[in-house]
Amino acid sequence: MVDRAPPALVIIVSVFVVAGLATLLDTPLVTAQTPELVVRYVNGSLPLDPRADFWEGLDKMEATLGSQSIVYPLTPQSTATLRITAAYNLSHIAFYVEWEDPSMDVEVPGGTDVFADAVAIQLPVSEGSLPYICMGTVSDPVYIVYWKAPETVEALVAGSGYGLSPEEREALGLSKTPKSPIEKLPESEQDWVASAIYEGGMWRLVMVRETGSTHPLETGIRPGGELSIVLARWEGSQYERGGLKKISGWLGLKVEEPPVAPEAVTETVTETVTVEEVVERVPYSVVFVAGLALIVAAATIYVMLRRRPSSA
Amino acid sequence: MVRAQVSMVMVLDKCIGCHTCSITCKHVWTNREGMEYAWWNNVETRPGVGYPFKWEDQERYGGGWVLENGKLRLKLEKENHYKPPSIEEYYHPFTYDYETLFTEELKDEQPTANPVSLLTRERIDVKWGPNWDDDLAGGDVYAKMDPNWRSVEKEIYLNYKGVFMFWLPRICNHCINPPCLVSCPRKAVYKREEDGIVLIDQVRCRGYRFCVTACPYKKVYYNWKTGKSEKCIFCYPRFETGQAPVCTESCVGRIRYVGVVLYDEERVEEAAKAPLEKLVQAQRDIILDPWDPGVARKARESGVPENFIKAARESPVYYMFKKWEIALPIHPEFRTLPMVVYVPPLNPVVTTLDRRGLYSADYRDVLPIIDELRIPIRYLANMFAAGNEEEVRKALKKLIAIREYFRMVNVEGKSKLEASRILEENGLSREDADLMYKWLAIGKERWIIPTSKKELRISIARRG
Numbered sequence: 001m002v003d004r005a006p007p008a009l010v011i012i013v014s015v016f017v018v019a020g021l022a023t024l025l026d027t028p029l030v031t032a033q034t035p036e037l038v039v040r041y042v043n044g045s046l047p048l049d050p051r052a053d054f055w056e057g058l059d060k061m062e063a064t065l066g067s068q069s070i071v072y073p074l075t076p077q078s079t080a081t082l083r084i085t086a087a088y089n090l091s092h093i094a095f096y097v098e099w100e101d102p103s104m105d106v107e108v109p110g111g112t113d114v115f116a117d118a119v120a121i122q123l124p125v126s127e128g129s130l131p132y133i134c135m136g137t138v139s140d141p142v143y144i145v146y147w148k149a150p151e152t153v154e155a156l157v158a159g160s161g162y163g164l165s166p167e168e169r170e171a172l173g174l175s176k177t178p179k180s181p182i183e184k185l186p187e188s189e190q191d192w193v194a195s196a197i198y199e200g201g202m203w204r205l206v207m208v209r210e211t212g213s214t215h216p217l218e219t220g221i222r223p224g225g226e227l228s229i230v231l232a233r234w235e236g237s238q239y240e241r242g243g244l245k246k247i248s249g250w251l252g253l254k255v256e257e258p259p260v261a262p263e264a265v266t267e268t269v270t271e272t273v274t275v276e277e278v279v280e281r282v283p284y285s286v287v288f289v290a291g292l293a294l295i296v297a298a299a300t301i302y303v304m305l306r307r308r309p310s311s312a
Numbered sequence: 313m314v315r316a317q318v319s320m321v322m323v324l325d326k327c328i329g330c331h332t333c334s335i336t337c338k339h340v341w342t343n344r345e346g347m348e349y350a351w352w353n354n355v356e357t358r359p360g361v362g363y364p365f366k367w368e369d370q371e372r373y374g375g376g377w378v379l380e381n382g383k384l385r386l387k388l389e390k391e392n393h394y395k396p397p398s399i400e401e402y403y404h405p406f407t408y409d410y411e412t413l414f415t416e417e418l419k420d421e422q423p424t425a426n427p428v429s430l431l432t433r434e435r436i437d438v439k440w441g442p443n444w445d446d447d448l449a450g451g452d453v454y455a456k457m458d459p460n461w462r463s464v465e466k467e468i469y470l471n472y473k474g475v476f477m478f479w480l481p482r483i484c485n486h487c488i489n490p491p492c493l494v495s496c497p498r499k500a501v502y503k504r505e506e507d508g509i510v511l512i513d514q515v516r517c518r519g520y521r522f523c524v525t526a527c528p529y530k531k532v533y534y535n536w537k538t539g540k541s542e543k544c545i546f547c548y549p550r551f552e553t554g555q556a557p558v559c560t561e562s563c564v565g566r567i568r569y570v571g572v573v574l575y576d577e578e579r580v581e582e583a584a585k586a587p588l589e590k591l592v593q594a595q596r597d598i599i600l601d602p603w604d605p606g607v608a609r610k611a612r613e614s615g616v617p618e619n620f621i622k623a624a625r626e627s628p629v630y631y632m633f634k635k636w637e638i639a640l641p642i643h644p645e646f647r648t649l650p651m652v653v654y655v656p657p658l659n660p661v662v663t664t665l666d667r668r669g670l671y672s673a674d675y676r677d678v679l680p681i682i683d684e685l686r687i688p689i690r691y692l693a694n695m696f697a698a699g700n701e702e703e704v705r706k707a708l709k710k711l712i713a714i715r716e717y718f719r720m721v722n723v724e725g726k727s728k729l730e731a732s733r734i735l736e737e738n739g740l741s742r743e744d745a746d747l748m749y750k751w752l753a754i755g756k757e758r759w760i761i762p763t764s765k766k767e768l769r770i771s772i773a774r775r776g
């Protein structure tokens with residue numbers, strides 16, 4: 001008998017088997033991303049002071065961060081925690097982040113071995129997408145707000161650089177040729193204001209920016225929309241900088257609808273498409289088990305089919 | 313592929329420890345806020361600990377390469393050692409409060425200008441500096457801590473009679489296998505294709521300082537003002553116009569020689585992985601003979617300009633490092649293939665009182681006791697040959713032979729032919745001797761520098 005490719009039925013059945021297995025393991029492959037934190041709408045101003053009672057009153061999401069383990073430089077695994085919340089009003093969005101840190105590390109004159117504590121929030125440039133977690137890709141770039149103790153704050157973009165022509169790059173206010181996969185956005189987009197305090201072994205940080213996007217590589221915030229973020233933290237006392245950092249996975253944020261649609265906001269927000277269904281990164285173990293199941297199922301059904309007398 | 317590499321020889325017997333090189337370099341390149349503590353060129357007294365404090369101790373600083381299961385790995389990565397040196401390990405930069413000399417009220421004592429921190433502007437007590445143990449070799453504090461005493465009975469050399477000292481000027485070695493470059497995740501450190509000068513792109517650099525840790529010679533410095541790392545640039549704007557680096561031009565002892573060598577890029581990794589005792593030889597092996605027509609042809613095919621090939625043929629570095637084997641790389645065990653090489657010191661020039669009561673340096677008397685020279689061979693081997701004493705002996709013997717040859721001719725009135733026996737015994741010719749004399753003794757034509765790609769220059773109409 002001549003070998004044949006498994007018929008379509010085999011593949012369909014295998015998919016069911018895998019889906020069933022995945023459900024058993026409680027690890028859905030395709031899912032609506034469940035927001036883990038709601039970005040509250042505020043009718044009024046957003047306090048820049050991290051000590052303001054306002055921040056006390058908001059629910060916070062606790063994120064566990066692990067050592068970056070994809071690219072050089074690598075370190076042994078360890079974890080860190082950040083608590084984050086966010087709120088927005090007609091014109092601005094504010095992120096509040098707090099974390100325990102036994103030492104306050106800031107750069108000092110002559111600090112050749114001194115590294116500042118730092119935190120970054122990474123967002124996809126396009127709402128609804130989940131770019132490569134390690135600073136995006138050419139087709140799916142990420143926008144990053146990077147804070148370094150005590151008061152440096154920068155808007156960066158990563159992933160996009162090498163996919164653009166020199167002309168396109170210049171039009172975006174970037175240098176003609178990319179100098180690095182992660183780049184600072186032009187001065188006009190450096191619109192974050194940050195305020196941080198270190199008190200009682202704890203950093204509290206507020207970062208504020210306008211909600212609208214005024215640059216194609218800047219993430220806009222849309223009332224009612226969903227945001228995905230990755231958190232990163234550098235612990236200065238452990239000489240963390242660059243790739244020596246701790247990062248979270250993608251975390252979901254839901255931007256609360258304002259009670260009445262605020263017209264002023266819709267004017268400034270860039271048009272973006274909401275994608276309800278997004279593919280989440282599935283742990284390798286699940287992929288492995290699923291793949292194995294697929295092979296086993298395909299093989300079983302194929303053998304069953306081959307045992308039946310061929311109609312051909 | 314054949315590459316051209318600019319390199320330097322320093323002849324240690326000739327260094328007088330005047331620090332002119334460091335001062336001129338400082339004035340030209342690093343006399344800026346953020347770089348007060350940085351000395352792209354520094355001069356150390358040996359035995360001693362150098363700058364930054366004990367820089368040769370990689371257990372402390374995590375620099376260089378290590379060989380692990382036949383693979384080269386950055387020590388900083390293998391050992392998760394990412395910390396760069398602290399400012400105190402370099403030294404706390406200071407000036408003096410000269411103002412008091414003018415403003416002090418009239419008193420019985422002379423006014424004193426006290427040291428003031430260049431970082432905080434406050435008065436400080438100076439306890440350590442970039443050449444703190446200057447001229448104090450044999451002193452019982454720092455000399456003892458020198459990491460090159462391994463397998464040497466150092467006590468002998470620390471007592472009054474046995475004491476020795478020499479100066480060790482240091483710059484970036486513009487290594488052929490630079491860990492500073494490989495350690496940079498931003499690819500900000502690069503090695504120029506045309507001449508091998510290692511530079512840091514100040515736009516790409518984000519001040520992570522992995523290069524600072526990875527360089528085992530501690531020759532990358534973090535500029536705390538700009539937040540970027542900087543290093544010796546081999547005075548490339550001067551080099552490109554045919555001038556020697558400032559340290560070389562200003563060197564009082566005329567100890568520095570600059571030239572180009574050609575090397576085989578394909579064999580770099582193999583050379584960097586050589587067993588410890590073969591590291592010096594392996595580095596020499598990748599340096600190619602610029603007179604070999606095959607090498608010249610390959611160099612041309614690789615894009616090496618004609619003036620670089622010509623310069624390689626006249627290069628003092630080629631002769632001293634490769635042909636005569638009198639120059640040695642500094643700490644080859646870091647596996648960086650450093651391209652600043654040193655002619656080890658004989659110090660003091662060996663003379664004995666002969667039977668007639670005259671000072672002489674009789675070759676026949678000296679060679680058998682080469683291991684009893686004032687500076688222990690083992691110490692030099694630890695510094696310049698990854699412990700291989702034979703490499704040091706070979707270099708010192710040649711240095712003695714050349715002295716003896718000229719003594720026989722000039723003092724004893726022997727014919728050159730007769731005296732040349734000593735040269736032959738050491739694999740040298742009379743032509744070699746004349747060249748050595750020109751370079752080492754007279755100090756003529758100490759640098760042979762090709763200007764950058766002459767043939768590519770735009771020709772512009774002249775005036776008149």
Ligand code: SF4
Pocket residue numbers: 483484485486487490491492493510526527528529530531532543648
């Ligand atoms: S000496 Fe240090 S800074 Fe210079 S090339 Fe070698 S490793 Fe890099």
Ligand code: SF4
Pocket residue numbers: 326327328329330331332333334355479481562563564565566567
């Ligand atoms: S200028 Fe020359 S002689 Fe003086 S310390 Fe420097 S290398 Fe030595």
